[in-house]
Amino acid sequence: MSEPNPTQPELLDSPSSDTEAAAPIAPNGAVMDTASTCEWILRAHRASVLIDAASYYSVLRDMIPRARHTIFILGWDIDSRIELVPGGANDGLPPRLSEFLCAVLDANPQLRIHLLGWDFAMLYAFEREWLPSYKPAWHARRRLSFRLDGRHPLGASHHQKIVVIDDSLAFTGGIDLTGSRWDTPEHRPADPLRKNLGKTSYGPMHDAQLMFDGAAAAAIAHLARERWRRSRASHKAGRPFIEKPAARTDLWPSGIEPDFTDVDLGISLTESAYDGRPAIQQVKALHLSAVAAARRNIYVENQYFTANSVGAALQKRIAEENGPDLAMVCPYRQNGWLQEATMGVLRARLHKLLKAADHAGRYAMYAPVVDAPNGKFVNVHSKMMIVDERLLVIGSANLNNRSMVLDSECCIVIDARGDPQRQQAIARIRNRLLAEHLASSETEVAQALARHGRLNAAIASLKAGSDSVRTLEPLTPQVPPELRDIAEGVHVLDPEAPIAANELIAQFLPEPTHRPVIVKLLVLGALALGVVALTVAWRFTPFGHELSFAKLASETQRLAATHFGPLAVVAMYVAAALLSVPVTLLIAVTGFVFGAVAGAAYALTGTLIAAAAGWAAGAWLGRDAVRELAGARLNQLSERLRSKGLMAVILLRLVPVAPFSIVNLAAGASHVRFRDFMAGTAIGMAPGVVLATSFARQLVAAVTHPTPLSLMLVGVIGVALVSMSLVLRRMLTRRE
Structure with missing residues (x-):
């Protein structure tokens, strides 16, 4: 990695680059060089x-x-x-x-x-x-x-x-x-x-x-x-x-x-050291050489922008008195919570460092939008860099540390080397891309660049002269509020790698476990095998059809007729929750069999007992074991539960962003206070339980014996469900 300039903010160190040899830059200003940048x-x-x-x-x-x-x-x-x-x-x-x-x-x-x-x-x-x-x-x-x-x-x-x-x-x-x-x-x-x-x-x-x-x-x-x-x-x-x-x-x-x-093509690779083969970091050297070669303009399209070495090189260039313009075209936001917690956080930090180094207005980040009034953005997945009319780099490598030193990557570079036809071809490709994003023509882009010389000034002039809803929206990436406390501890991770999630969660949930490793592995293995077996049975065997609403209702009615019927139905919730049977289906069945009042009481009792059992299982297994079951969801749930307590549990029950059983395990593993968890579950589940049990009973009545009253009740319940959904959506939108 390039040494940071002591007069500029220091960039994050990449954990990957600590164990890899630094990639040399091509000598004497050459970009295509088989000794450094190209295979x-x-x-x-x-x-x-x-x-x-x-x-x-x-x-x-x-x-x-x-x-x-x-x-x-x-x-x-x-x-x-x-x-x-x-x-x-x-x-x-x-x-x-x-x-x-x-x-x-x-x-x-x-x-x-x-x-x-x-x-x-x-x-x-x-x-x-x-x-x-x-x-x-x-x-x-x-x-x-x-x-x-x-x-x-x-x-x-x-x-x-x-x-x-x-x-x-x-x-x-x-x-x-x-x-x-x-x-x-x-x-x-x-x-x-x-x-x-x-x-x-x-x-x-x-x-x-x-x-x-x-x-x-x-x-x-x-x-x-x-x-x-x-x-x-x-x-x-x-x-x-x-x-x-x-x-x-x-x-x-x-x-x-x-x-x-x-035309000569330079073929550049990234490969990790493995099986006796040395590491290859040509992609990293290629991008550093391309940045060093820039005179007026650097145009970049990339899914991610977190690579420390490339960021430091760009930071240095745009701080120069006659440095080049840099236009970064990226997605508006990273997809999913995990990507936002890693790539999104680090992109925001790198953007801030570049803005601090930009004293002449030469740097801008954009997100393509196709319907500006309604915020319809384009997901940028391309990996391209165009330097002046000289260099075209295109390939599989993201501008993150993983693509520089760890994952297998392949990029192609074309150097015009002063050839007018190649220079024109590279310019046409850049102009074609900008025309696509700005709802303009290649000719108009070329004329704007000829007038202004600088890339960002040309983009600004094309935006000012257009009333299209399709444009390049200036982007200032922000760290979401729920991630601000953890931003300083995030390592540079690529969401396309399995270890990324494990390292991330391990960093956020560093609590050691004191339970015997062998016992935990046995429990985890048994649970994992059970989940796999149930999933296969549900999807590929007649067993899945046996868990239909009609079948469950029939069996529940048989249980209800026995002396211990209600107790058996409540116990069924615990077993069903541990087996990941959808709890909403059980609530509806209970309401259908026992009626709205008794059904709601039995259903709420069953869900509370099942939630307590899940919380206890999560607390006993510990975070490491639950993490293997819940995957990336655990970190998201843990952060919400641990920081907000009772209110977080209520919201998670009202708006179930994860399955009932996963929330239970995550709460126990995160050491949410039991009383907060149970109170939040009762408050959050009660409205849905009452509505679901009432709806199931009245729906069956309306279908089998339609009367004005039964139809009206179903309508009222339906309106209540829709209204609750709209209110919750508005609440969550305001929170975001």
Whole structure:
């Protein structure tokens, strides 16, 4: 890491860089250098930047069927269910990725396809396709091979996003073949095609990928082969590997004019030291060299902005008397609480340090917005840096410490080296990106830059002359109030790595445990196996159908008819809570069987006893064990519970942001006072219990014996539920 300037605020140290060798900057002002910044410098006949996943996916859909020998697909995530062209490609091939690849294999008996994804941690299981290695889709053809790559140091991830066809056409950048990536450059706020499986919508997404051929593409194929070989403990494992075919020159989409022709590409990597291989930190050296080479303007698009070494270099440059302008285009906010607690906190701190160093108004951070009045922002996922009209850097690396020293990354750099045509191409790409964000044209962007010379002045002039709801909104990232107390203790962590969550929670919940480790592991293992077994049974066996409302109601009625019926029903709550059966379902069943008054009493008693049992289990297991069960949710719940006590419990019961049983365990593990926990549970659960039991009884009555009174009661309860929801939403909005 660069030494901090004693006249400037000191940047955070990266925990990763403490154990890695410092990355050297390329000598003598050179940016592409095989001794420091690049693994290879090789020629591409053609190269083009594909902006946004709709363009990239469309080209892939067109080029993959033209493969003759091999296709490699490497990614942080690969989802067999995505459609490369939502709405239909009209090419006669199946829409889903796995079925599409199988159809391509059927049409070409000589072709082999290799897919390599990151062997992710369970922290991301609910964000990804379940058990991808065992999906029948990836084993439908003998010549289709899918693997998960776990050959990394603890905490590292495979983060490269690569596709290479016949060793002749390569794609690398920020786009994985997975969900929530597809979008068009228009980024329409409510695009009907921007949906995942289950028809769930996601917000606008901006990204980019570089396509190129020639010797540079062959080098990417070599990289893909090496990663494939390393993904197994023994290189001899699996099927025999097919050696690379002869390079082809006909693999280029006919409808795309290349941005560059006959250009040298620098291929830059990050790899951790592992299995006897030394660490590679070329990506870090590349970005430091690019910043050092800047004269007037640095344009950056990146998902994260927390890298200390790059931040220190930028801090130094913008403080210079004739330093360059820096325009950072980032997401408005980081997705999810965990990312906000790590990347969001550290981005805010780095932004503050850069603003303190900026004495001439040369630095600005922006967030793209497509509907300014309604706050509809674009999620920036691209990883790009453009320096003047000289350098273009594009790849998989985020501007965080993990991408500099730990995760596997691949970036491409193009240096114009004074060539006018290459300079114009780099300028056009930058202008195209700015035009997309500012609802302008490339010509207007070029004219604004020609008038002002400086990047941020040009952006300001384009914004001033436009009344579009689509623009670049100035961004001043703030640390959320609930995170201010912990901001000083946060390490730089990448949410795409499993160890990040563990280290974060361990730092926030450092309390040691005094229970025997063996006993805790046995309990934790038994609980984990039980949860897995119940989940599998619920999803894949008839057992799940047995827990329908009708079945539970029937069994509860049978219990109610016995002498110990009410006691048995209350006890059922404890067992059900420990087994993670939805407590709302039990409350509704109780109301249906026993009626509104008695049902509410039994349901509230049962939930309080179940909550007490969960609190006791969490207190006995301790935070470490509960953390393994609750994952990232525990830290969020613990912070709320520990800081607010009774009111936090009431709010969590009124607005259940986590399952009933998880809240119970988290409260016990966080040592929330038992009386506060029980009082908060009673106060928070009582309105919902009364409404749910009344609603269940009256709903059944209204359906089976409709009368004006029964229908009116159902209507009143429905209005009460909606009103409560609106009031709570307003309360939470004001709090935020």
